[in-house]
Amino acid sequence: MKETKTYYNPINGEYASILKTSDETGGEYSFLEVSLKSGGGNPLHYHTRFSEEFHAVKGNLGVVYNKKKLYLKPGEHFLVPPHHIHRFFNDNDEEIIFRVRLLKGQPDFENFIKVLFGLVRDGKTFSKNQIPKNPFHAAILYKWGDTHPASPFFKVLKPFANITYSIAQKLGIDKKLIAQYCS
Numbered sequence: 001m002k003e004t005k006t007y008y009n010p011i012n013g014e015y016a017s018i019l020k021t022s023d024e025t026g027g028e029y030s031f032l033e034v035s036l037k038s039g040g041g042n043p044l045h046y047h048t049r050f051s052e053e054f055h056a057v058k059g060n061l062g063v064v065y066n067k068k069k070l071y072l073k074p075g076e077h078f079l080v081p082p083h084h085i086h087r088f089f090n091d092n093d094e095e096i097i098f099r100v101r102l103l104k105g106q107p108d109f110e111n112f113i114k115v116l117f118g119l120v121r122d123g124k125t126f127s128k129n130q131i132p133k134n135p136f137h138a139a140i141l142y143k144w145g146d147t148h149p150a151s152p153f154f155k156v157l158k159p160f161a162n163i164t165y166s167i168a169q170k171l172g173i174d175k176k177l178i179a180q181y182c183s
Contacts, residue, residue: 007117011128013037016113022105030102030110033057034088041089044150051103052080054088059096062089072098085150111182112145118181136173139164 006017013036020031044064054063056072063070063078065086072078080086090096102109115137119125125132132138143165148154168174 007114009117009120009130011120011125011130012040012042014040014117016117018110018113019099021110022107025105027105029104030106031099032102032113033097033099035095035097036088036090037095038090038093042087044085044087045147046083046085046150047146048082048148049104049146050106050109051082052086053101053103054078054080055099055101057097057099059090059092059094061096061098062091063087064089106146108144109146111178112141112147115177115181116141116145135164136168136171137177140168140174140177 004017004019006015008015015035017033018030019033020029022028022030025031041062054061054072055077056074058074061072063072063080063086065078065080065084070078088098116125116130116132119132119137120130124134124137132141139161142161148158
């Protein structure tokens with residue numbers, strides 16, 4: 001039986017474990033478990049390459065979808081299709097646990113989690129926004145995570161992020177991040 005590794009993000013108190021990788025499911029899905037402290041969550045965003053299926057395990061998981069707040073109780077689940085703006089959050093007094101299945105499998109997103117949490121841990125991001133200080137790192141994570149902030153400002157930055165990502169690849173920065181945080 002394989003050992004599951006857990007990654008910690010000290011900024012938002014989030015723990016994430018990759019329970020099944022895309023490789024393990026033949027590319028069908030990636031499966032993660034997240035523990036989120038009170039007040040934790042992420043900003044509104046959308047994905048273009050995958051659906052995100054949330055499964056509440058412990059506590060009530062908050063999900064914003066189509067400008068509506070939903071609360072999933074343990075045993076309930078909710079599917080967010082690609083291109084739909086959403087976020088998850090914990091406005092409970094206690095930690096919550098939920099699982100998320102990314103359909104189809106997302107090896108790049110798996111690396112996104114490992115690298116982002118590592119950069120946060122190493123103090124290489126700006127404050128609670130968790131944006132990497134290094135623009136090459138930011139562009140790589142933007143591409144890997146396929147996590148598009150729901151802000152018009154970021155739509156303007158997208159072409160620059162794509163150019164920066166291409167340069168980062170040519171410089172081998174993506175491979176250095178994988179070697180440092182994903183081994």
